[in-house]
Amino acid sequence: MAEARDAVEYSLQDGVVWLAVASALTPAVRKEVMTALDRAAEDAGARAVVIQGQGAGFPAGADLAEPGTALPGPTISDLCARIEAFALPVVAALHGLVPGGGLEIALAAHYRVAHGAARLGFPEVKLGLIPGAGGTQRVPRMIGAGAALDMMLGGAMIPVGRPPARGLVDVVVEGDLRAGTEAFVAALLAEGKGPRRSSEMRQGFADAVGYQQEVARRRSSLAQQPELAPREIVAAVEAAMLLPFEAGLAFESDAYETCLGSDQSRALRGVFLAERRAPRFGVPATVPLPDLKRVTVLGGGPLAAQIVFAALNAGLGVNWGTRDPVRLRSGVPQVRDAFRQRVARGGLTEAQVQERMALLRVGDSAEMTGESDMILHAARGQGNVPAPHDVVRAVAFPGRVEALGLRFAQPVYSARLIEVISGPSVTPEQLAAALALARALGKVAVRVRSTGKSLGGRLMVACQRAADALVDAGQDPYEIDRAFRDWGWSRPPFQSRDQIGLNDFAEQPRAEGAQNWSALLVEQGRTGRAAGKGVYDWSSDPGHPGEDAALRALVEGVRAPAAPMPHDLIRKLVLGAMANEGLRMLSSGMAVRSSDIDLVSVLALDLPRWRGGPMHLAGVMGLLSVRRALEGFDHPDRAFWTPEPQFAEQIKNGGGFDDLTG
Incomplete structure (x- = not known):
């Protein structure tokens, strides 16, 4: 029988306590998890505990606004210590994204079962921070220095089926995660296995010489780099082998505080938050973002070619129109060459290139505006090309903007920024289309109120x-x-x-x-x-x-x-x-x-x-x-x-x- 306790759902089934935790480990949520663990410890029918997420992923770490503020309640480190010291075996059932503090909670559990689509990672380095709840001490014990540093210095979210993430979980379930976890826990209890604490693991230290060589190699490679957090990560991973676990946690905590108080981390956290705020365009909730499948690009110059490549590479269909066929005869090979360069670098396969190029249609401008969800004017002289009246048009080249303009940071194929120029007569529907395009291209949209000038x-x-x-x-x-x-x-x-x-x-x-x-x-x-x-x-x-x-x-x-x-x-x-x-x-x-x-x-x-x-x-x-x-x-x-x-x-x-x- 399940019982809702605000952000933590507590249920007992066949001797297993299931704790379904809200998606963000805020102070209030952490306090409720602590209370639920206390209850499980006193529950006479409990033989094991499973921690899982309620939403689209395993509970994530503290909100970015939280670091550096004095907030009540247990910290994530406190929660990790409570979980690891728990007398009954604790299993983390992982799905969706498992980043940062959430992953550290999972590592403090005694066992981990993950859905095949789960992705694990430590993105803290991108914020100028290091994992601060035992991650730098537990991960090296489990998978060694090289794999641990790959995860922490890279900051990427890694599919659980691939190294080094695979080394952090016991079982990967391709089907129903609940059923897979139930089977894992049943086998665990049948075999009489109790807690297995990651703080006591030593397999990652098996090759002591290789461990220290890897630390020395990473330290040398970072010696000339200006960023603080990567160097502190290397030092903490080194400390994992040299110091007792509790001393290693203290070392990690001190390094975390050093990074947290640095100008670098403040700047990185500020840019991260800016990326989250920027797309808040003030578009009314009643105006939905269109589902863009195909866009028209008008114009045959270098800007048009770059936009065409970016759209095709993002999986969008593209109608490319010009009034000068010669432009297309030179432009299409440029796009194909750009794809070939990606293949040469290992970023794409030939089959993927063929799939993307198959999304391209070319022809006269007037013929290309039909069956399109949005029209981008990438060169002058295309403003009078006829098109359905309900299709949003945007001016992508420098010049006056009456309604909607787009300014792509250069080079378009790799730069992540689009400045959305809101002219005097722009409509919410046009802004929604611009925001949808930015999302489809994987770019960050920043709104600018002007008649053509950009912030950049x-x-x-x-x-x-x-x-x-x-x-x-x-x-x-x-x-x-x-x-x-x-x-x-x-x-x-x-x-x-x-x-x-x-x-x-x-x-x-x-x-x-x-x-x-x-x-x-x-x-x-x-x-x-x-x-x-x-x-x-x-x-x-x-x-x-x-x-x-x-x-x-x-x-x-x-x-x-x-x-x-x-x-x-x-x-x-x-x-x-x-x-x-x-x-x-x-x-x-x-x-x-x-x-x-x-x-x-x-x-x-x-x-x-x-x-x-x-x-x-x-x-x-x-x-x-x-x-x-x-x-x-x-x-x-x-x-x-x-x-x-x-x-x-x-x-x-x-x-x-x-x-x-x-």
């Missing part, structure tokens, strides 16, 4: 304007880039400018007395990487730009060099200018929330995820310090450098920019 575009312009101003002030462009490259930004301002091409930047206005350095270089034929020279010399090795003495001579012929600025001041000025631009976008309503600005900075401008975006970084650097740097920078472009009023407001309130809304 404005942030990049602000970054380049600030970098130009530093050169005006006598700073060396290569030293500016070095200040960011050493900080972890792999595409610093001037290198990024070269990779994009200088022509568009050359059109950007500058205040009187300020120099647009891109315009000067374009006049000299230095238009960027594609031309072999821009700020850098790309002619020798297009993959590795070189500094160019001729560029320095050109710059110094226009303005005199000045004493080098400290790198931290360079970063404060450029990132502060970007945050200032972010405040302008928020105050105008263009940006919905500050976390969207940071997310775009990471996904489109490639700011290091573990650093965060400029709105977050302004707080890390100190709002007062950033404001003083902007005010104290002597440059004629005062309208650009003057701090927005929100600086003073947030400084007065003791807050940062992370939670601002537009």
Whole structure:
């Protein structure tokens, strides 16, 4: 007979207590699990306990908002200790996703039965954290250092039937998980087996020399990496072999707290939360997201080809139309070549490529708009192509947007961002279609209220304007880039400018007395990487730009060099200018929330995820310090450098920019 106890359902059947636990291990849920275990311990008819999930997966770990906050009730570590010390055998029945703290609960159980579709993993490293409830101590005892580090450093959710996840479970059930678990527990009891505690396991230590060699190898490979959490994971796995279990738990707890309090983890958690918030478009619940099966892409240029490839690779049917057949004759082979490159890298099989290419139809634009769920205009000159009136159209190329626009971060086939431009006449149905497309493509959608401009575009312009101003002030462009490259930004301002091409930047206005350095270089034929020279010399090795003495001579012929600025001041000025631009976008309503600005900075401008975006970084650097740097920078472009009023407001309130809304 089952009895509901809020988030934990307790039932006793044939001597087995079944605890069906809610999907999230909140403090209240953990307290109820503890109470249920106490009840099972006193239940005269109980011979074993099974813990399972109520919803789509095994109970997951604490909510991301929980780390660092003082909350009542038992911790996940407390719950793990209670389960492991339980006098009756405890079995975890796993299905769906079993991540993080939920997996640590399962590892504290004495046995594990998993459905064949279950996936196990430790995603904590992606949040700048390490497993904090015994995972770094139990997993190495069970499967050794190499497999444990593969799971924890990779952060992926791994199918239970594949190594190393398979080594963590006793039985994989392909059919009914309840029936399979009942059979497993019945056999367990028939054989008289009691608790088997993972803290007492030693098979993972069998090859002590190999264990230490694996730890040393991973430590060496991470030595030059800036992120803290991976190094702490390696140290905790090493401690699992060197220390008694309880001492190892204490080591893990200390490392977890170190990571939790780090700027890196705060930034990573902020970006993770930003990805979850961004798709909240405010579409009414009465407006369903359409089920997109086939989209039309109009236009024959490089942007269209990239969108076609991304859609086909996601399993969408594509109608590709142009008014110039020559474009298609060159474009279709480009798409096929892109698939072949995936095959060469082992990402796809030839059979999969054939399946995807079979989803493609090509022809004249007017013929391609029928039997389509959405139309994407990927080039100019396609706006008057007739189509059914109820099919949503979106403008995917730069230009004015009256209703719906899409700005794909480059390269479209791999970048995860779509900025959804909400024009003055956009409808909820159009926004719903854009959100559905982003989900179908596996991309993150960020809403932008504008008539065509994107958050990424404005942030990049602000970054380049600030970098130009530093050169005006006598700073060396290569030293500016070095200040960011050493900080972890792999595409610093001037290198990024070269990779994009200088022509568009050359059109950007500058205040009187300020120099647009891109315009000067374009006049000299230095238009960027594609031309072999821009700020850098790309002619020798297009993959590795070189500094160019001729560029320095050109710059110094226009303005005199000045004493080098400290790198931290360079970063404060450029990132502060970007945050200032972010405040302008928020105050105008263009940006919905500050976390969207940071997310775009990471996904489109490639700011290091573990650093965060400029709105977050302004707080890390100190709002007062950033404001003083902007005010104290002597440059004629005062309208650009003057701090927005929100600086003073947030400084007065003791807050940062992370939670601002537009």
